[in-house]
Amino acid sequence: MVVLFFTSKTVDLVTGYEVYLQERTEHGWKSSERIYAGNSTSYKSPCTLQSGRLYRIYIRSVVLLGNPTQTITVDTSFYDTILEPRKPGAIETNLSNFSADGVHLVWEESDGFVNRYIVRIDDHEQETLDKKPTIDWDQLLLPDTLYNVTITAISYGFSTNYHSFGRRLSVPAIYWIETSSVISCNGFITEDQCREACSCDMNNTDICNSVTGDCQCKTGWKGHNCSEDVDECQENLRRCDTSLYQVCVNSLGSSHCECLYGGQNLTLCKQPRPPSKTNLSEIKINTETTFDIDISREEFLENSTEWQNEFTSSLKKFYKEENVRGLIDIIILSIRQLMPLVGGQISGPVHIKALIVNYEIIGSKGKSSALKADLATSMKVLLTGEKSIRVFDKKPKVNSIAIKDQNGKTVSNITKSSTPCALLKGIGGSCPNGEICDDTYGIAKCVLVSKALSDTLIITITVGISVPVSIAVCAFLMVYLCRQRKSKQTDGHLSERIEKLETKLSSNPYSAEPRSNDDTQSVYESINSCDLYSNEYLELDDVSRHKKSWSVFSKHGGEGFALSALQSLANASNIKSENCICPHLNYEKVCPTMILSPSQLYVDFGKKATFRATIEAFLDYPTEGRWQKIQNGVVIKTIDPSEEKYLDTDALYTPQLVINNAEFDDEGEYRLNVRIFDRWCSSYNVRLQKVYGVLNYNARCNQDRECDERKYLRCTNQICLCDSSYYPYNQECFSKSNLRASIYNSNISETSIRFEWRHPTHSDLIQHYSVTISHNNGTTITSSLVSKQTSFTFQYEFIPGNRYYLRVTSHVRINNPSETFTVYREQNLVLAPLSPGLIDRHHSSFHPERLHLKWAVPINNTRVDSYSISISDGYSSPSFSSSSNNKEITSRRFLPGTNYTVTLYAISYGSSSPRHTEEIETLREYIA
Numbered sequence: 001m002v003v004l005f006f007t008s009k010t011v012d013l014v015t016g017y018e019v020y021l022q023e024r025t026e027h028g029w030k031s032s033e034r035i036y037a038g039n040s041t042s043y044k045s046p047c048t049l050q051s052g053r054l055y056r057i058y059i060r061s062v063v064l065l066g067n068p069t070q071t072i073t074v075d076t077s078f079y080d081t082i083l084e085p086r087k088p089g090a091i092e093t094n095l096s097n098f099s100a101d102g103v104h105l106v107w108e109e110s111d112g113f114v115n116r117y118i119v120r121i122d123d124h125e126q127e128t129l130d131k132k133p134t135i136d137w138d139q140l141l142l143p144d145t146l147y148n149v150t151i152t153a154i155s156y157g158f159s160t161n162y163h164s165f166g167r168r169l170s171v172p173a174i175y176w177i178e179t180s181s182v183i184s185c186n187g188f189i190t191e192d193q194c195r196e197a198c199s200c201d202m203n204n205t206d207i208c209n210s211v212t213g214d215c216q217c218k219t220g221w222k223g224h225n226c227s228e229d230v231d232e233c234q235e236n237l238r239r240c241d242t243s244l245y246q247v248c249v250n251s252l253g254s255s256h257c258e259c260l261y262g263g264q265n266l267t268l269c270k271q272p273r274p275p276s277k278t279n280l281s282e283i284k285i286n287t288e289t290t291f292d293i294d295i296s297r298e299e300f301l302e303n304s305t306e307w308q309n310e311f312t313s314s315l316k317k318f319y320k321e322e323n324v325r326g327l328i329d330i331i332i333l334s335i336r337q338l339m340p341l342v343g344g345q346i347s348g349p350v351h352i353k354a355l356i357v358n359y360e361i362i363g364s365k366g367k368s369s370a371l372k373a374d375l376a377t378s379m380k381v382l383l384t385g386e387k388s389i390r391v392f393d394k395k396p397k398v399n400s401i402a403i404k405d406q407n408g409k410t411v412s413n414i415t416k417s418s419t420p421c422a423l424l425k426g427i428g429g430s431c432p433n434g435e436i437c438d439d440t441y442g443i444a445k446c447v448l449v450s451k452a453l454s455d456t457l458i459i460t461i462t463v464g465i466s467v468p469v470s471i472a473v474c475a476f477l478m479v480y481l482c483r484q485r486k487s488k489q490t491d492g493h494l495s496e497r498i499e500k501l502e503t504k505l506s507s508n509p510y511s512a513e514p515r516s517n518d519d520t521q522s523v524y525e526s527i528n529s530c531d532l533y534s535n536e537y538l539e540l541d542d543v544s545r546h547k548k549s550w551s552v553f554s555k556h557g558g559e560g561f562a563l564s565a566l567q568s569l570a571n572a573s574n575i576k577s578e579n580c581i582c583p584h585l586n587y588e589k590v591c592p593t594m595i596l597s598p599s600q601l602y603v604d605f606g607k608k609a610t611f612r613a614t615i616e617a618f619l620d621y622p623t624e625g626r627w628q629k630i631q632n633g634v635v636i637k638t639i640d641p642s643e644e645k646y647l648d649t650d651a652l653y654t655p656q657l658v659i660n661n662a663e664f665d666d667e668g669e670y671r672l673n674v675r676i677f678d679r680w681c682s683s684y685n686v687r688l689q690k691v692y693g694v695l696n697y698n699a700r701c702n703q704d705r706e707c708d709e710r711k712y713l714r715c716t717n718q719i720c721l722c723d724s725s726y727y728p729y730n731q732e733c734f735s736k737s738n739l740r741a742s743i744y745n746s747n748i749s750e751t752s753i754r755f756e757w758r759h760p761t762h763s764d765l766i767q768h769y770s771v772t773i774s775h776n777n778g779t780t781i782t783s784s785l786v787s788k789q790t791s792f793t794f795q796y797e798f799i800p801g802n803r804y805y806l807r808v809t810s811h812v813r814i815n816n817p818s819e820t821f822t823v824y825r826e827q828n829l830v831l832a833p834l835s836p837g838l839i840d841r842h843h844s845s846f847h848p849e850r851l852h853l854k855w856a857v858p859i860n861n862t863r864v865d866s867y868s869i870s871i872s873d874g875y876s877s878p879s880f881s882s883s884s885n886n887k888e889i890t891s892r893r894f895l896p897g898t899n900y901t902v903t904l905y906a907i908s909y910g911s912s913s914p915r916h917t918e919e920i921e922t923l924r925e926y927i928a
Contacts, residue, residue, distance in 0.1 A: 013064065016039055017037045017039075017040070018059070022058070024053065033045060050112055051083050051086050052085035052086065052170075053083055054081070054082045055080070055081055055083070057081075082168040083112070084168055085113065085155045085170040086110040086111045087110065087172075088117060088152070089107055089108020089109065091107045091149070091151075091175050096177075102136070102137070104137070107151055110153045115131055116129070117154065119135050120151075121137060121139070121150075143179050146176055148176060150175075152169050153170035154170075155168045200215035204226040205217055205221075220254050220255075232254075233250045237912070244267060245271055249297070260336050262307070263304060273333045275333065275406070276362070278362060283368050283371070285361040285403070286358070286408070287359060287404065288403075289400075290354055290401075291397065293353075293394055296352070296742070297337070298744070302825060302827070306735075307355075308335050310392055312359075315357075315359065318382075319375075323599055324374040324375055324599070325370040325374050325599035326364040327363055330360070330361060332359040333358045361375065372429030373424060373446070376423035377442070379414065383398050385397055392735070401413075401414040403427055412426035420442065421437035423444065434448060435447060590618070592681065593618075594614070596672060596684065597611070598686070603662045603690075603691055604694050605662060605691055606662065608661075609662050611686050612655070622652060626672075627639035627651050627657045639651075651673075651674070652674070655672060666688055667689070670685065670688065671683050692708060693707050694708055695713070696711070696731070697733070698720060699719070701720050703715055727812070738761045740760055741757040744756060748829045750797070752793060753773065753798065756791040757769075757808050758790065765813065768788055769785075769786050769788060769810060770783065771786050771806070772809070773804060774805045775802070775804060775805075776828075782794055798831050801863030801864055803829070803830045803831075807826045808824060809824040810823050810825075833913040836855050836858055837916070839902065839920065853920075857885050858906050862906065865883075865909065866907050867881065867882045867904060870903045871903075896922050897921065897924035898921065898922050899920070
């Protein structure tokens with residue numbers, strides 16, 4: 001209360017007085033009260049004032065002027081006063097140290113406002129640096145001496161730019177202390193008086209023994225000086241439910257359980273997807289790829305589904321752009337954190353350094369060889385880093401690839417040093433008989449053994465190989481030479497027969513006309529054409545030849561020449577007997593092998609799309625060719641190379657299909673036809689998979705496809721705008737998840753909760769945040785708008801062992817298109833349960849063969865899922881668990897008359913309480 005008396009000199013002009021009361025705070029003057037006192041010359045404040053505070057009273061005179069009639073106010077005076085601070089409390093002896101060379105005093109602080117304290121011992125005086133009620137005395141004192149201590153509280157006593165404030169002292173508190181008989185040494189005492197200093201890491205230490213120097217570590221720390229972190233995961237002090245896909249994560253001084261595959265609710269962790277089922281026309285390759293990527297653990301746990309979707313689309317896009325033939329789908333089974341496996345559980349840092357993506361590659365069984373060859377090449381590209389996938393705004397590098405069997409076991413590990421052929425073998429690919437894998441040019445490709453041998457034999461012999469390998473190579477070479485000799489003998493026999501044909505045919509057997517049916521018939525019969533196509537001869541047909549090397553077996557043109565001649569004779573003689581068709585001749589061999597690439601193609605609207613083909617003829621080279629467009633297995637168009645749309649298209653000599661100025665209607669399947677004799681041969685189909693729109697943000701459009709979907713654009717109201725799950729920023733589209741705040745620090749106690757978050761990307765779009773705290777059952781505790789601040793504190797009676805959910809919602813406003821939306825980040829916090837109580841020794845049994853323990857439940861209505869119990873005799877520490885507060889342990893036999901240390905933990909939602917430790921002694925005598 002303030003009582004003030006004042007006077008005025010020109011009373012006749014004053015009609016009244018206004019009185020203002022202000023309080024001095026850390027931020028300046030704050031108005032506490034304003035009253036109109038009338039003509040009274042005294043003021044009595046009804047406010048309750050705080051001791052030690054500085055107050056200022058302003059008095060304003062209200063003046064009435066006669067002519068002109070006018071009322072004015074005049075600041076006449078002000079008065080400052082400091083209320084006397086309260087007397088300091090008693091010295092807290094249990095927190096103080098009275099060593100002669102280093103007195104450390106702690107006392108109870110004053111009730112009112114205090115700036116600092118003055119401490120006086122003997123004739124020396126020392127002030128504290130702030131208002132904390134503690135001081136380290138800087139003067140040496142005599143041991144075993146009684147000293148008088150005076151402590152006085154001080155309020156104010158400082159200057160600002162405008163005013164100086166005097167100080168006000170409290171009534172002094174007077175005490176007596178007696179210094180100890182020994183001298184302390186920076187934390188503890190040794191026999192040699194100060195030879196050593198306390199080595200404890202005081203941040204991790206509860207007590208440093210003042211005599212021995214031993215460190216009593218805080219929970220979560222160990223070691224001689226409490227500098228070693230206790231790995232609760234390795235030592236099984238933190239138990240996580242692996243059946244719910246939980247893992248233990250160790251951190252400095254603590255640990256916790258979290259979801260391995262993502263999710264924040266430990267009872268509803270994300271689970272791996274079961275393997276997919278394929279039909280008879282499909283094959284499946286299961287791979288587990290490790291991607292090096294640095295993200296926060298919180299980001300992965302909260303957005304594991306988004307990460308899975310992003311990896312799925314990125315992997316699909318990569319393999320399609322690599323033109324993997326026969327690819328049908330990519331299915332991700334799981335994404336998990338890469339953390340070191342320790343003691344059966346997992347421990348890891350705050351940040352995730354890598355993600356392990358387990359996914360299936362589904363492909364066509366009919367194209368399994370091409371699929372595996374292309375996959376081997378594509379995986380090598382990923383491993384070497386020549387190309388990478390894009391996941392959100394990151395480009396993770398591939399560290400390793402593991403191939404799994406149908407039971408999920410690793411059958412091969414692929415690293416950056418693996419060759420494409422090793423990759424092909426690793427994913428279960430192989431070459432046909434008579435061929436081997438060649439990756440000379442960085443691509444896994446099956447080639448004939450003869451070709452590979454001729455290319456590598458000299459190098460192999462020159463470099464030198466082991467004796468067993470040399471013997472194997474020589475044996476193979478002998479078999480190969482024998483086959484060549486046999487082939488030459490057959491060619492000689494064939495040459496004699498062809499000479500007979502030459503006497504009856506012109507130099508061009510394709511256009512020769514026989515002179516008479518009789519002559520033709522006799523020649524045909526004399527050659528015995530069916531013998532010509534014996535199995536012995538056709539066996540040589542498996543050797544691949546260049547399309548223009550037709551003179552491999554004879555100077556007359558080999559089997560291609562012979563077949564053409566015989567076919568001409570047969571046609572000219574009108575012989576229709578099946579005997580002359582040679583039933584053991586495989587006419588499928590007449591069609592050449594046609595290899596088209598790429599199998600799938602993606603192109604921008606208006607750009608050129610090109611498919612190329614390689615024709616490998618077994619007999620004669622085709623005489624005619626054409627490209628066709630296919631729909632549902634039916635030819636809907638034969639390509640005309642003379643059209644401007646298909647200029648530069650060729651179907652025979654340099655076979656390629658060129659689609660100029662690609663449009664959306666050009667999407668679909670295409671194939672190549674070539675003519676051999678009187679029949680058409682078809683290639684497999686290739687596909688122009690996608691023509692991408694190229695219109696950018698805010699461009700005019702008529703349909704969705706015109707907008708560039710790779711930039712997440714859609715045609716909305718004839719304008720290219722961002723897809724509904726994206727937002728625009730500087731005319732680019734970003735995922736709305738980018739606008740989620742990132743909660744990075746959270747603490748909870750029985751009386752309050754506090755958490756902090758970081759502004760997301762493009763935080764200038766955020767109007768404000770709202771914060772919601774709720775119970776585990778979804779009941780809301782509080783929901784508040786918090787402007788754009790990045791922290792929130794809430795006082796509440798939180799129950800130990802309970803789980804609470806925090807949600808920070810970003811309220812976003814964008815201009816084009818005008819839209820308001822919200823995105824939120826959620827995190828759960830578990831208030832650690834309190835420790836179990838004392839062992840109930842009246843209802844427990846210490847029988848060594850039927851040990852039964854019962855203990856008190858934690859206080860304050862602590863929620864408990866289970867208890868963890870360990871019993872140690874100093875050599876072994878068997879652990880047990882219990883869902884109630886009593887446990888009978890009959891699984892092992894304890895020694896009679898032996899002391900054991902029992903350690904109890906209460907566990908709730910995977911969070912452990914501080915440990916409770918007690919000593920027990922088993923019964924000395926018992927009936928066996």
